[in-house]
Amino acid sequence: MTLYTSVLDYQRYSIRGGSGEGGGLEFDYAANWSFHPLEMVTFFIPSFMGFGGATYWGKMPFTDYPLYFSVIVFLLAGLAILLRRDRTTWIMTIVALFSLLVSFGKHLPLLYGPLFKLLPYFNKFRVPSMIHIILDIAMLILAGIGLQALFELRTQLPQLKPMERSRKMKGVKRYLYAFTGIVLLLVLIVLLGKSIYMGMAGSGGHTLNEAQRLEAYNKALLDSFKSIGLLALAIVLIFQFLKNNLTRLTLTLSLSAMVIFDLIMVDAKIIHPRDKSDEKAFFAATPAVQYLKQEKELYRIFPVLDDKSGNWYMYHLIPNISGYSAAKVRLYQDFLDETGFGSQDRYGLNSFMSKYWRVGMRDNRVTPVEVPLDQIAPERRAFDSAMLDMLNVKYLVLQYLPLNDPRYQPVADPEQIPLYRNTTVLPRAFFADSTRQFTGRKNIFDFMKSGRFDPRRVAIIEENPPFAVAPAGANTAEITRHDLHQIDIAAQVKSPTILVLSEIYYPAGWKAYVDGKETRIFKTNYLLRGLFLRPGDHQIVFKFDPASYRAGKWISTLTLLLLLGLLGYALWLLYQRRRKQPPVTA
Structure with a gap:
């Protein structure tokens, strides 16, 4: 039952149920x-x-x-x-x-x-x-x-x-x-x-x-x-x-x-048992993976041009903003739709890469042509950069084509290690100098795409703030624990501020505690989490403790006890019936 209650809870926030128009999938997609x-x-x-x-x-x-x-x-x-x-x-x-x-x-x-x-x-x-x-x-x-x-x-x-x-x-x-x-x-x-x-x-x-x-x-x-x-x-x-x-x-x-x-005879054409060595060969660590495994800080990658399948990096436990899920979180799907990071044109270029390269025909052959930086709309570069920065994307995987943008530097010879470091990346938890209030997906992304959005300078919230914030200045935040169900942060705050955690906003279970007291999580930058903090040294805990899971666990436990009770009662009735039967005489 815990599975069903959790899935029922999740569907409200997924593409299967969460949208501003009543929820559910579109007919053609479904x-x-x-x-x-x-x-x-x-x-x-x-x-x-x-x-x-x-x-x-x-x-x-x-x-x-x-x-x-x-x-x-x-x-x-x-x-x-x-x-x-x-x-x-x-x-x-x-x-x-x-x-x-x-x-x-x-x-x-x-x-x-x-x-x-x-x-x-x-x-x-x-x-x-x-x-x-x-x-x-x-x-x-x-x-x-x-x-x-x-x-x-x-x-x-x-x-x-x-x-x-x-x-x-x-x-x-x-x-x-x-x-x-x-x-x-x-x-x-x-x-x-x-x-x-x-x-x-x-x-x-x-x-x-x-x-x-x-x-x-x-x-x-x-x-x-x-x-x-x-x-x-x-x-x-x-x-x-x-x-x-x-x-x-x-x-x-x-x-x-x-x-x-x-x-x-049918199954034999579908199921092909393979030796463990085949799995190891398919998931063999590339030079890029070997480099990434040496990274000590929290980070994410963005496979911009890569021959690996969407979820290949999961095998190596490398956080990736791409990948496939049949029931994505609605907010994240909206983000992918607005940025174009999750789709490709017929030449395999997504929205991020297509601004740097155009594909044309030369001598009857498909030929990529590099676009000079001064011919790329500054608003578009700023928007893409801001999105990657706030998502803690530290590395971009790029094979086949170079990326000549000073914001992204190769970690080594791209022919050997096709990784580019994002030089403006933000940490997993960061502060913003101010807040702006918008409502609705269109208004939020219109502002983000205007070229005026910098996640360091402004955090976008959708409700009235509890108090005004000041520039972050000397505020510091260090993540001391990070796992699936709990994130601990030690923060030193010099002036009223908003702390942005680069994790998906998901109100069905995630709770925040500041110095042991539950604190409201604000939906920030459309898809992230934000906490308003007053000056002082704070111990912050984000904990995943969904009521749906607890309810499902209790229902399962009580159902099991009921079934065991019914089984015991049935055995007792059978025992009583046999006691009342007269003995069989020869």
């Missing part, structure tokens, strides 16, 4: 990876759409694997609907059908649109196809019911009148033959329609070359033979069972083994 109805063909032949990766040619932006749960599971689930139409079967059928329809997402806006707009919390989730986990569970339950229905049918057949027995068997045969016919039709399309398949694979939204289309076709062909072979064997086993030539155990074990084999 509806990415909607499951197209045509891709239901992969329920029968998993590689029909190219399986995943470079060979995928379906309707989703990309995928690594099909949403496949075994053709035999599908077959048995249908038998449940045919032979055992009780409450459980209908409930699971409705759950499976509803999950499938919801997974269509933007391809079925009549259903997904109202759910997205009206159903509470629905717009906090993205990737409609993820609901297939519910579809898979429902289909597995239906498959179990279908197998049980076969057991019951064989028991009932001898007791039925000939006409009733014939009618039952005809229904089963028609279903099995119809199911086989659908799969066989798909197999024939792949087997006999190679040119048609290759054309379909090349006409979608994905650009597949000839070799990739051929690989997709070969995968589909192999899966076609596998599916029709497994299906034929399963049907033979079912008929033999109904003729009393197989036991229940034999049928159950045989079908289970076939399902396991079927899924292993």
Whole structure:
């Protein structure tokens, strides 16, 4: 329960829930990876759409694997609907059908649109196809019911009148033959329609070359033979069972083994166990990483031009203002959107680097051209510099192109260590000389982009300050402890001031204590934390202690105690019942 209460708390401040317009994701963003109805063909032949990766040619932006749960599971689930139409079967059928329809997402806006707009919390989730986990569970339950229905049918057949027995068997045969016919039709399309398949694979939204289309076709062909072979064997086993030539155990074990084999054949294309040495080779420390690990002060990096993936530096515990998260803090996403630090143009340049370099065509080749500093808008340079300074970005990672700006100096030969030191970086905790009050994202960033914002000179707050501040002067602040849940600062304050901590403002749990007394944290510079301090020597503690976590912990503890109590009570009742039973006499 602690997980759920914490996530529920967090979503209010994330891109899934936090925004000035009511919260939730935008429809187009949330509806990415909607499951197209045509891709239901992969329920029968998993590689029909190219399986995943470079060979995928379906309707989703990309995928690594099909949403496949075994053709035999599908077959048995249908038998449940045919032979055992009780409450459980209908409930699971409705759950499976509803999950499938919801997974269509933007391809079925009549259903997904109202759910997205009206159903509470629905717009906090993205990737409609993820609901297939519910579809898979429902289909597995239906498959179990279908197998049980076969057991019951064989028991009932001898007791039925000939006409009733014939009618039952005809229904089963028609279903099995119809199911086989659908799969066989798909197999024939792949087997006999190679040119048609290759054309379909090349006409979608994905650009597949000839070799990739051929690989997709070969995968589909192999899966076609596998599916029709497994299906034929399963049907033979079912008929033999109904003729009393197989036991229940034999049928159950045989079908289970076939399902396991079927899924292993799919999983083997997804899961590639590797030796530990491969991990070490991928994350091998570069000269830049080796240099950064020698840094003693708190710092962050900004990979401006880098061939490492977004979260690669996490492996080395190097703080990074880039990286990927599926549920970013709303304030930080706003920051990335305003600065452009989190996006790239088609040449791989983000907003920071594109002001120093322009990309043009020369001799029919893409050629970067350096922009002289005097041709760069001073406001833009000042804004980018202020953002990096206040985020404690001490180093920039730049490969491929040099950075000729006196604010950023190479730590060594850039060919050897592609690191540039930010010469104007601010420490993780710093003081500002004054405050300015603005409200709203637009007003705040308009001021920041005006060229007049210097985080040393002014701290932007969104509410009335408790008192006026004076220039920082000789004020000092030293971070004595810094971990995930607590930050301790020793501060010497000569005049009333505001202390800015370069950590994300997150009111759902972070509390500040000055000399043991809880103190209000002000949202500062749109995304950071600020404390107003009066003159004196202060011990400051920022502590993460969310009420949602404590509530979840208590709920979990009480629930566990309740369950243990119920278990004890049930055992006591069982004991009392056995005591009252008369002894068995010979």
